[in-house]
Amino acid sequence: MIINGVSIDATFAEAFPMKATRAIITAQNEKWAMISAQAMTGFATSVIACGCEGAIERVLDPSETPDGRPGVAIMIFAMGGKGLAKQLETRAGQCVLTSPTSALFSGIDGGIRTPLGKNLRYFGDGFQISKQISGKRYWRIPVMDGEFLTEATTGQVDAIGGGNFLVLAESQPQALAACEAAIDEMRKIPNVIMPFPGGVVRSGSKVGSKYKTLGASTNDAFCPTLKGMTKTDLSPEIESVMEIVIDGLTKEDIDKAMRVGIQAVCDLGAKNGIKRISAGNYGGKLGPFHFHLQEIMA
Amino acid sequence: MSALTFTLKYKPAQRVDLSPLVCNQLAGLSLADIGVIPLQSGKLKLRVDDLFTIEGSDTQDIVINSSTDNLDFIGKELDGGRISVNGDAGAYLAFGLKAGEIKVSGNVGLYAACEMKKGYLEVSGNAGDFLGAALPGNKMGMKGGTILIKGNVGERVGDHMRRGNILIEGNAGDYCGSRMTAGTIAVMGQTGRYLGYAMRRGTLLLWNQPTLSASFNDCGAHTLAFLPILFASFKSLNSRFADASIAFNRVQRYAGDMSEMGRGEVLVKL
Numbered sequence: 001m002i003i004n005g006v007s008i009d010a011t012f013a014e015a016f017p018m019k020a021t022r023a024i025i026t027a028q029n030e031k032w033a034m035i036s037a038q039a040m041t042g043f044a045t046s047v048i049a050c051g052c053e054g055a056i057e058r059v060l061d062p063s064e065t066p067d068g069r070p071g072v073a074i075m076i077f078a079m080g081g082k083g084l085a086k087q088l089e090t091r092a093g094q095c096v097l098t099s100p101t102s103a104l105f106s107g108i109d110g111g112i113r114t115p116l117g118k119n120l121r122y123f124g125d126g127f128q129i130s131k132q133i134s135g136k137r138y139w140r141i142p143v144m145d146g147e148f149l150t151e152a153t154t155g156q157v158d159a160i161g162g163g164n165f166l167v168l169a170e171s172q173p174q175a176l177a178a179c180e181a182a183i184d185e186m187r188k189i190p191n192v193i194m195p196f197p198g199g200v201v202r203s204g205s206k207v208g209s210k211y212k213t214l215g216a217s218t219n220d221a222f223c224p225t226l227k228g229m230t231k232t233d234l235s236p237e238i239e240s241v242m243e244i245v246i247d248g249l250t251k252e253d254i255d256k257a258m259r260v261g262i263q264a265v266c267d268l269g270a271k272n273g274i275k276r277i278s279a280g281n282y283g284g285k286l287g288p289f290h291f292h293l294q295e296i297m298a
Numbered sequence: 299m300s301a302l303t304f305t306l307k308y309k310p311a312q313r314v315d316l317s318p319l320v321c322n323q324l325a326g327l328s329l330a331d332i333g334v335i336p337l338q339s340g341k342l343k344l345r346v347d348d349l350f351t352i353e354g355s356d357t358q359d360i361v362i363n364s365s366t367d368n369l370d371f372i373g374k375e376l377d378g379g380r381i382s383v384n385g386d387a388g389a390y391l392a393f394g395l396k397a398g399e400i401k402v403s404g405n406v407g408l409y410a411a412c413e414m415k416k417g418y419l420e421v422s423g424n425a426g427d428f429l430g431a432a433l434p435g436n437k438m439g440m441k442g443g444t445i446l447i448k449g450n451v452g453e454r455v456g457d458h459m460r461r462g463n464i465l466i467e468g469n470a471g472d473y474c475g476s477r478m479t480a481g482t483i484a485v486m487g488q489t490g491r492y493l494g495y496a497m498r499r500g501t502l503l504l505w506n507q508p509t510l511s512a513s514f515n516d517c518g519a520h521t522l523a524f525l526p527i528l529f530a531s532f533k534s535l536n537s538r539f540a541d542a543s544i545a546f547n548r549v550q551r552y553a554g555d556m557s558e559m560g561r562g563e564v565l566v567k568l
Contacts, residue, residue, distance in 0.1 A: 067526050103523050127561070129499070130480070131524055132442075132461060134531040140524055149523040 001294045005270025006277060008262070008293050013164045014281035015289040018047075018077045019084045020159030020249060021114060022057065022107030025096055026071035030059060036099035037072035040091045044076065045196045046245075048205075048216055052078040052087040053161060053247050055193035066105045067149070073107050075193045077161045077247045084156060085114045092150070093120050100145050106136070108155030117141075117150025160289050163246035163254035166204065166222060166278040167265055172240040174273035176200070179242045181268060182261035192248040192257040204243040207282055219280070238275060251289055259296050266297075301382075302332075304350040305363040312340035313388060314349065316362075317371035321379030321398065324357040367407055373400040376417065389426070392419045395443065405449070409433070414462070416443045420536070427452035427471065430464050440464070440481065446537050453490070456483045459500065465532070465539050475502045478562060482528070486538065497555050497562035503528075504566045505544075514554035519568055521548050 001008040025040065027033035037056050044054035054076040065071035076091070078084035096104045097120055104117055121128040121139040129140040130152075137152040167182070169175035183199035186192065194200075209217035220226050221233040222241045234241070244261055248254040268274050279293055304319065315338040324332055333347030346352065354361075358379035362372065365385035372388070373381045377396040386404035395414040405423035411430045425447045430440035431454055439458035450468035457473070459481045469487035476492070478500035489508045503525075529545035538544060549565040 066530075067523050068530075069523075129501075129561070129563070131482070131501075131528070133524070133528055138524055138527070140522075146520060147522055147524075149527075 001297060003263075003266040003269075003297065006266045006274050008266075008297055009276060009278040010294055011279050012281055012284070012293065013162070013258070013279035013291040014284060014287040015160050015162035015164075015254065015291065016079075016287045017289075018053075018079060018159045018161035018247065019081045019156055020075060020077045020247070021084060021088060021111075021154050021156050022073055022075045023088070023092070023096075023116060023154055024060065024065060024071050024073050024105040024107045025099075026060075026065045026067050026069040026103045026105070027099070028069065028101035030070040030072075032099065032101055033070050033072045034059070036096050036102045037074050039095035039099065041074050041076070041195075042095070044087075044091075045201070047077075047079055047161070051083060052076050053193070053195035054087075054091075055195045055199075057190070057193055058187065066151075067103055069103070075107075075191075075247070077159055077193070077195070081112065081114065081156055088154070089115055089119060092116060093123070097123065097141070097143070097148055097150075103149040104151065106151045106154035108157060111155030111157035113153040114156040116152060116154040118152040120148075120150060121152075157249060159247065159249050160251060160254055161247040162287060163248065163258060163289075163291050164204075164243055164280050165258055165262055165293065166241055166243050166276075166280065167274065168222075168234065168238045168241050168276040168278060170237055170239055170273035170275060174268075175240040175242045178265045178268050178272070178274050179244060181264040182244055185260040185264040186244070186246070186257045189253065189257045189260060191250065191253040192246050194244055194246055194257075196243075196245055199244060201243045201245055202241075204241070204280055207286070222278075233278070235275070243280065251291075254289075254291060255296055258291055258293075262293070262297055299356040299359075300354040301359040301361045302352070302354040302357050303361040303363060304346070304352055306350055306365060306369075306385075308349075309366045310339055310344070310349060310368060312342070313368045313370050314339040314344065315371050316369050317374035317393075319346070319360065319362075320373055320376045321358050321360060321381070322375075322377040324360070327357070329353075329355075365402075365404070367405065370407070373398075376400065386423070391421075392417075395419065408452075411440060411443075411445050413438065414440045414443050414445070416441075418444050418446075420446045420448075422448050424449035424468070425451045427454050428457055429455045430459055430462070431455070431457035438479075444535075446535055446539070448537065450487065456481065456500075459483070465535070465537065467538050475500065475562075478502075484539070486544075494555055494562055494564055496558045498559040499561045501562070502564045503549075504564065507550075507566055508564065510552055510564065511555070513557040514552040514564060515556060517551040517553050517563075519548065519550050522551075522565070523547070525549070525565075 041054040060071040124141040205216040336343040367386040370388035383402040389407040399418040408426040432439040453471035472490035476495040478497040484503040525547040532539040552564040
């Protein structure tokens with residue numbers, strides 16, 4: 001398959017079941033909601049070492065938030081429910097509770113209820129106040145700038161992590177420009193996040209390493225500087241490869257995000273140095289969800 | 299199916315206990331079966347068809363027409379369905395209400411929504427003393443749901459209240475929110491003496507400055523984030539509380555009752 005001179009590999013991205021949740025952070029203005037959201041989703045690029053994968057899903061209009069203030073929706077993914085709950089609580093406590101004028105709300109009504117501000121209430125040292133409004137429990141925790149309002153729980157749902165595609169380009173600036181274009185389009189799709197810095201990862205990994213203590217190491221088959229010294233997957237003209245990783249609530253959400261992302265890359269086309277689109281997998285033996293590039297772009 | 303309608307034939311001389319006439323107890327009964335249900339009235343037992351003309355068939359939608367202020371226990375422990383009362387209701391309306399809704403077009407007596415658990419009660423007129431309170435000697439009043447009173451209420455509203463909302467468009471009598479454990483009472487009109495007497499926790503939300511006891515301490519003026527969410531939850535009500543223009547989030551906060559636990563609050567619109 002070739003789109004606008006870009007070759008789409010006959011391969012697939014391999015993804016895994018995860019647990020996910022969404023939270024809504026509001027504040028006096030968008031600037032402070034964003035600061036809090038960025039803090040909460042900081043150091044959350046990969047479950048390999050961060051414990052979770054998280055990112056900002058989108059900015060919310062005041063008409064979309066529970067308290068009518070500017071807000072930001074964030075999503076967090078983890079390999080299990082317990083890990084997710086721990087990450088959510090720790091991050092909410094250190095990054096949202098502490099952030100001036102912030103309030104924190106559930107972003108998923110269904111699913112298994114997992115603590116959001118339920119245990120943060122103890123910070124109130126007995127001065128906290130519970131309010132049950134329309135069947136939802138909120139905690140009002142007195143803090144130095146006034147009151148921190150948080151919903152007690154949020155929904156935890158089954159999700160998918162690890163959808164991905166690789167952009168192979170003739171130069172590093174061209175690869176990055178293509179990924180930026182893809183991320184701009186993918187951020188318009190609901191229910192997905194691209195957890196790496198700016199949505200792009202330049203250090204794609206393979207399973208295993210020559211060093212026993214490491215479970216993952218550099219994906220040497222796609223490293224352009226190793227073309228002459230490893231079993232490379234790159235043709236001579238490829239000088240740079242970048243990856244976009246997608247976590248989403250459903251397979252359809254990830255399908256959609258991959259489609260618009262790959263399309264945006266292909267729109268730049270071969271004349272902008274984009275040569276191939278590929279994807280990372282482990283031979284289909286590890287992850288139950290397979291995203292076939294050519295099927296998605298058909 | 300038309301609503302199961304009870305039209306009062308005459309005003310009984312004694313008070314009548316109407317607790318058997320709730321949706322969950324009448325489900326599956328024919329009009330003939332319903333007509334022979336005994337109703338306690340003083341020392342007498344009256345048949346339902348002695349007192350009411352019965353029409354309709356939908357036991358989940360009950361209407362009581364020409365109701366008077368000596369018909370007690372209407373909607374007692376109602377567990378789903380709807381009861382509409384055209385006229386006044388006596389004491390213990392919606393006693394222990396578990397689910398469903400009760401609407402009264404007139405006034406209601408003492409202990410309305412006493413120990414209510416969930417559901418919705420709407421009264422277009424006034425309510426008597428001990429609205430949403432606990433029975434004498436009991437420690438738990440209203441535990442959930444919403445009460446809307448479009449008129450005025452008597453004394454001791456929400457006595458021992460634990461959870462839920464009591465919304466009063468008119469005035470509230472003395473001891474409003476007395477011995478409250480939690481929940482919210484909102485009063486658009488004036489409030490009487492001894493507001494929040496011995497309240498432990500909970501919120502009294504007021505549109506007018508009350509006369510407060512010395513055991514309530516001023517915590518200053520604040521903008522509280524939960525108020526817009528609380529007001530938004532009233533949007534579906536047939537009430538002035540649903541009007542967005544009456545909502546506010548800027549309040550003077552008083553904490554009390556300091557002679558008790560002191561975790562309660564009186565929030566007064568600024």
